[in-house]
Amino acid sequence: xxxxxxxxxxxxxxxxxxxxxxxxxxxxxxxxxxxxxxxxxxxxxxxxxxxxxxxxxxxxxxxxxxxxxxxxxxxxxxxxxxxxxxxxxxxxxxxxxxxxxxxxxxxxxxxxxxxxxxxxxxxxxxxxxxxxxxxxxxxxxxxxxxxxxxxxxxxxxxxxxxxxxxxxxxxxxxxxxxxxxxxxxxxxxxxxxxxxxxxxxxxxxxxxxxxxxxxxxxxxxxxxxxxxxxxxxxxxxxxxxxxxxxxxxxxxxxxxxxxxxxxxxxxxxxxxxxxxxxxxxxxxxxxxxxxxxxxxxxxxxxxxxxxxxxxxxxxxxxxxxxxxxxxxxxxxxxxxxxxxxxxxxxxxxxxxxxxxxxxxxxxxxxxxxxxxxxxxxxxxxxxxxxxxxxxxxxxxxxxxxxxxxxxxxxxxxxxxxxxxxxxxxxxxxxxxxxxxxxxxxxxxxxxxxxxxxxxxxxxxxxxxxxxxxxxxxxxxxxxxxxxxxxxxxxxxxxxxxxxxxxxxx
Numbered sequence: 001x002x003x004x005x006x007x008x009x010x011x012x013x014x015x016x017x018x019x020x021x022x023x024x025x026x027x028x029x030x031x032x033x034x035x036x037x038x039x040x041x042x043x044x045x046x047x048x049x050x051x052x053x054x055x056x057x058x059x060x061x062x063x064x065x066x067x068x069x070x071x072x073x074x075x076x077x078x079x080x081x082x083x084x085x086x087x088x089x090x091x092x093x094x095x096x097x098x099x100x101x102x103x104x105x106x107x108x109x110x111x112x113x114x115x116x117x118x119x120x121x122x123x124x125x126x127x128x129x130x131x132x133x134x135x136x137x138x139x140x141x142x143x144x145x146x147x148x149x150x151x152x153x154x155x156x157x158x159x160x161x162x163x164x165x166x167x168x169x170x171x172x173x174x175x176x177x178x179x180x181x182x183x184x185x186x187x188x189x190x191x192x193x194x195x196x197x198x199x200x201x202x203x204x205x206x207x208x209x210x211x212x213x214x215x216x217x218x219x220x221x222x223x224x225x226x227x228x229x230x231x232x233x234x235x236x237x238x239x240x241x242x243x244x245x246x247x248x249x250x251x252x253x254x255x256x257x258x259x260x261x262x263x264x265x266x267x268x269x270x271x272x273x274x275x276x277x278x279x280x281x282x283x284x285x286x287x288x289x290x291x292x293x294x295x296x297x298x299x300x301x302x303x304x305x306x307x308x309x310x311x312x313x314x315x316x317x318x319x320x321x322x323x324x325x326x327x328x329x330x331x332x333x334x335x336x337x338x339x340x341x342x343x344x345x346x347x348x349x350x351x352x353x354x355x356x357x358x359x360x361x362x363x364x365x366x367x368x369x370x371x372x373x374x375x376x377x378x379x380x381x382x383x384x385x386x387x388x389x390x391x392x393x394x395x396x397x398x399x400x401x402x403x404x405x406x407x408x409x410x411x412x413x414x415x416x417x418x419x420x421x422x423x424x425x426x427x428x429x430x431x432x433x434x435x436x437x438x439x440x441x442x443x444x445x446x447x448x449x450x451x452x453x454x455x456x457x458x459x460x461x462x463x464x465x466x467x468x469x470x471x472x473x474x475x476x477x478x479x480x481x482x483x484x485x486x487x488x489x490x491x492x493x494x495x496x497x498x499x500x501x502x503x504x505x
Contacts (some may be wrong), residue, residue, distance in 0.1 A: 013055075014059050014060065016384045017385065020378060023373070024045055024048065027369045051345065054342065055385050060231070075188060075192075077188050082112050083166070083191065084115070084168075086115050087114055087172070088119055088171055090156055091122065093122050099174060100134060115166065118141070119156060120144050141163070143158075150258075153257070154260050156265075168246055170247075171246075177290065179288065182201075185283065186246045195279045196278070196279045196280065197247065197251035197278035198280050199282075200240055204225075205217060212409075213295055213296055216405045217293055219398070219405050219407075229284070231335075232335050233282035235332060236331070236332055237339075238282040243290075244288045245266075254276060264309025264313060271320065271328075275324065275328060296497045297448075304417075307413075310424070311341075314425055321337075346418045347421055353459065355483070356462055356466075356481070357484065365476075371478070390403060409493075452494035455491055466480060466481040
C-alpha cells in the first residue's frame with residue numbers, strides 16, 4: 001500500500017474511533033437502568049476508551065511516519081577523528097555459553113577506538129571465575145563493585161564513576177550479538193548532532209524456530225520496533241530500551257546517571273534526559289540480534305518484569321506532567337503516557353472477556369445499544385483499525401499469520417500483567433527480579449494454566465447459555481455469543497504456546 005493511501009486509512013481509522021466512542025458515551029449516559037448495570041456500563045466505556053486511545057496513538061503515528069522519507073545516513077566518522085567508545089554488558093549469573101557468543105561479536109566490532117567491559121554483578125564464584133577466564137582469553141575488561149545497589153542501573157553508574165571515561169557508552173544485554181558495523185552506523189548519528197543524547201536501535205530475535213513462543217515474541221518485537229518506535233521518534237519521544245543503544249556520556253552525567261529507583265532504568269532515565277532538553281534518535285536498521293524467550297513460562301517472566309517497571313513509571317509520568325508540564329511538548333507527554341500505561345491492557349482485556357459472560361449468564365447489559373446501532377458504529381472502527389495495523393505490517397513484508405501470532409501471544413499475558421499492575425502501579429513495589437530463562441525447555445503444569453482454563457470454561461458456559469435462550473433478544477445474544485467464542489479461541493491458544501520448545505533453532 002502506498003504511503004498516501006496508508007495515511008488516508010489512518011485518518012479514517014481515527015475518525016471511526018471518534019464516532020464509535022462518542023456513540024458509546026451517548027448511549028451509556030442516556031441508559032435507563034439500575035445502579036449495577038450503570039456502573040458496569042461506565043467501567044466498560046472507560047476500558048474501551050483506554051484501548052481506543054492506544055489505537056488512536058498507533059494510527060496517528062502511522063499517519064505521521066507514512067509521509068516521511070528515509071532519514072539520510074550521516075557522514076562516516078574518520079579513523080583519526082573517531083571518539084573513544086566504551087562497550088559494556090551488565091551481567092548477573094549469565095551462562096558462559098551466552099557470554100562467550102556475545103563477546104565474540106563485541107570483539108569483532110569494526111571501530112578503531114573501543115574498550116569492551118563486562119560489568120559483572122554475579123555473586124557466585126563459579127560465574128566470576130568463568131567471566132575472568134573468558135576475559136583473559138578474549139581481551140576485554142571485567143568490572144566488579146564491592147557493594148551492590150541499584151541493580152543494572154547501579155553497576156553502570158559505578159562503572160561510569162570508576163572506569164568508563166569515553167565520550168560515548170554502548171550498552172548491550174548479555175544475549176545480544178551486534179553486527180561488525182554497529183558502531184560505524186550509530187556513532188556518526190551522535191557526532192552529527194550535539195543535542196542527541198542517545199541512539200536506539202532495534203532488537204531482532206533469531207531463534208524463531210524454537211517454537212510458537214519465540215516466533216510470537218519476535219513478531220511482537222517487530223510490531224514495536226518497526227512501527228511504534230518510528231512513530232515515537234517523529235514526536236521526539238523514543239525512549240531507551242535498555243540494550244542496543246548508544247549514549248552520550250556527558251548527557252548521562254548531566255542527568256545524574258541512570259535512574260536507580262526503577263527496574264526499568266532505561267525508561268526512567270529517558271524521560272529525565274528529554275526533560276533536560278536532550279534529543280533521541282531511533283536508528284531503524286537491524287544492527288544486533290538476540291534470543292527470544294523460548295518457553296511460555298520464560299516469556300511471562302519477561303513480560304512481568306517489563307510491566308512492573310513500566311507501570312511504576314506511569315505514576316512518575318503523571319506527576320511530572322502535573323508539576324513540570326512545560327519541560328516536554330504535548331506530543332512527548334502523549335507518547336510517554338501511552339508507553340507507561342500500555343501494560344494496563346492486561347486488566348482491560350480481562351474485563352472485556354467478562355462482558356459477554358455477565359450478559360449471557362446474568363443479563364447484565366454492557367453496551368446499552370441496539371445490536372444494529374452497535375454494529376454500525378463498531379464494524380467501521382474495528383475494520384479500519386485492523387486494516388491500518390495489518391497494512392503497516394504488510395508493508396514491511398509480514399504475513400497475516402505472523403501478525404496474528406504476535407497479537408495472540410501478547411493477549412495471553414493478561415494474568416501476569418494484572419499482577420504487575422497491582423505491584424507496579426497500586427502498591428509501587430518491585431517484584432523479585434528473575435532473569436529470563438534462556439536455552440532451557442520448560443512448561444507449566446496443567447494447574448499452572450488455571451487462569452486460562454477457568455476463563456475458557458466460563459466463556460464456554462456463557463455460549464451454551466446464550467444459545468439455549470437465543471429467542472430472547474436474539475441480535476444481542478448473537479453478538480455476545482460471537483465474542484465469547486472469540487475469547488474461547490484465544491484462551492485455547494495458551495495450551496499450544498505451553499508446549500516445550502525446540503532448543504537451539
